[in-house]
Amino acid sequence: MAAAALTVHESVSSPSSWWMSPPRPLQQELKTYTLDEVAWHWEPNDCWMVIYDKVYDLTDFLSEHPGGYDVLLEHAGRDATIAFRGVGHSQQGLVVMEKYCIGVLVKEERIYLRDES
Numbered sequence: 001m002a003a004a005a006l007t008v009h010e011s012v013s014s015p016s017s018w019w020m021s022p023p024r025p026l027q028q029e030l031k032t033y034t035l036d037e038v039a040w041h042w043e044p045n046d047c048w049m050v051i052y053d054k055v056y057d058l059t060d061f062l063s064e065h066p067g068g069y070d071v072l073l074e075h076a077g078r079d080a081t082i083a084f085r086g087v088g089h090s091q092q093g094l095v096v097m098e099k100y101c102i103g104v105l106v107k108e109e110r111i112y113l114r115d116e117s
Contacts (some may be wrong), residue, residue, distance in 0.1 A: 009097040020062040031103035042077030050079040
């Protein structure tokens with residue numbers, strides 16, 4: 001898959017509205033994946049999910065998740081954005097997850113990210 005130049009949501013002070021702020025350029029190139037590719041990674045020893053169009057390999061984070069690993073496994077291999085937002089995660093939740101980001105969805109499947117190229 002090709003790398004993509006993207007924009008992501010910029011933070012604001014309100015945890016409930018930070019995700020709605022204007023996008024800003026992302027400085028790194030990320031590998032692209034389809035939702036079908038993500039769907040193959042749904043087990044405890046291979047757990048990927050999509051949040052805000054970014055693909056995360058959360059396999060090593062399962063045991064560290066404050067809400068328990070089973071909550072993550074419910075959404076493994078799928079887009080978990082609505083569940084992530086519904087729980088009320090703060091911006092810090094995405095900051096912590098950034099080290100687990102392995103890519104983004106292909107352009108045709110994105111909802112939140114914008115391609116700047």
